[in-house]
Amino acid sequence: MKQIILSLGLMLLFTTIVSAQMHKQTDTVSNAYKPLVSADRLKLLEHIDFIANMQYANSTAFENGTYTGSSFAMNQFRLEIKGYVLDSTVFFRFRNRYTRTPTVQSVDKLDSSVDMAFVGFHLSDKLSLAFGKMIADYGGYEFDTNPINIYQYNTIIANADDFLTGAHFAWNAPKNQQFMFQVLNARTKSFSELYDDIPEITEAKFPAAFVGNWRGSFADGLFSTFWSYSYIQETKGKNVQYIALGNQIKLKKTVIQYDFKYMAGQIDRLGVISDLVADDFSSFIAFDTDYIEHWLRVQHSFVPQWNVSLTAMVSDAYWNGNPETISDNHIRTAWGIIPALEYAPFEKLNLKFFIAYVGRKYKYSSDAKANFGLTDSNTGQLLLGFSSPLKFL
Missing domain, CATH: 1.20.5 (Single alpha-helices involved in coiled-coils or other helix-helix interfaces)
Structure with missing residues (x-):
């Protein structure tokens, strides 16, 4: 024992x-x-968003009523990181587009695939500054919408330089009004790359875009505005002026958005008319052009998780400086109609499946047909896929 x-x-x-x-x-x-990521560092992630903006679809294409083929494609994939550092004083945003070929641009030294790369500072709860590559805030709700929710852009936005490098100043005024002003580079490529073979124009010493806009909100958000004016000068003595007037009515189950856009250019900055009337666009550019557009979108949530929308758009192109002795300066009218049905099955995840049809019709004036050999045409595209701003953090 x-x-x-x-x-x-x-x-x-x-x-x-x-x-x-x-x-x-x-x-x-x-x-x-010590742990690789300290508790203090982990707290910073609470203010960081890491988002994969995706739009994936099977596309069935038609041209002038004839089936031309089908394919699967990731139409949009933009990886985005944004948030705050140093409490809420300093903010940043970076977004890279993986559906565009990366080419380093000669002016801002960034890949063309980089949409945004900027740092900003909140001077107060009403004033902020930002510097870097950013959205050229041209105004209108078509441009303000996340690209993954746009199945086809109208002419101006589809062909403009929408992301430029410069400085941004914003003022959050009383009564839910915001005013913003930007000074940006007018382009991402150099003058010699774009216009070296065109003897009629010379380079401006400061090719810049000046953008001012107003975001208004009235009646507790029932009616909102996103109006903008832009003045762009790339070459000496020739400028571009752009007005966008975006208006929105937001009801309980229905959202109605309407944009009016007008671009008057002493030089054809978009290049659409130049491309239509010239055999070699690289050595020609049209002068004194006008683009006038209307864009309307109506979205209705008829039951929870289901949305139906209809987008209609029209774009008119005019060549006022046409040297040909023709009676009509109108070159083309482009129409578009996009009905879509969307289903979001997850309550806590912003992911939706959609089916949409993108119908486009291009009609040219009789003078444009006679002088430039243009012919009317139409295209169609049936899309079946999903979209999501998939948020990892």
Whole structure:
């Protein structure tokens, strides 16, 4: 019996010593090695968003009523990181477009695939500044919508330089009004890359875009505005002026958006008319052009998780500086209609499946047909896929 008691006592003593050594070793390890990401650093992630903006679809294409083929494609994939550092004083946003070929641009030294790369500062709860590559905030709700929710853009936005490098100033005025002003580079490529073969124009010393807009909200958000005026000068003595008037009515289940856009250019900055009337666009550019557009979108949520929308758009192009002795400066009218049905099955995840049809029709004036050999045409595209701003953080 004494031997048993002695054995148990020795075992207990041994266990106590080993346990003490293990705890001592564990404490030594925890004190010697720090975690790779500290608790303070982890708190910063609370203010960081990491988003994969995606639009994927199977596309069935038609041209002039004839089926031309089908394919699967990731139409939009833009990886985005944005948020705050240093409390809420300093903010940043970076977004890269993986559906565009990356080419380093000669002016801002960034890949063309980079949509945004800027840092901003909140000077107060009403004033902010930002510097870097950013959205040229041209105004209108078509341009303000996340690209993954746009199945086809109208002419101006589809062909403009929408992301430029410069400075941004914003003022959050009383009564839910915001005013913004930007000074940006007018382009991402150099003058010689774009216009070197065109002898009629010379480079401006400061090719810049000046953009001002107003975001208004009335009646608790029932009616909103996004109006903008832009003045762009790339070459000496020739400028471009752009007006966008966006208006929105937001009801309980229905959202109605209407944009009016007008671009008057002493030089054809979009290049659409130049491309239509010239055999070699690289050595020609049209002067004194006008683009006038209307864009309307109506979206209705008839039951939870289901949305139906209809987008209609029209774009008119005019060449006022046409040297040909023709009676009509109107070149083309482009129509578009996009009905879509969307289903969002997940309550806590912003992912939706959609089916949409993009119908486009292009009609040219009789003078444009006679002088430039243009012919009317139409295209169709049936899309079946999904879209999501998939948020990882």
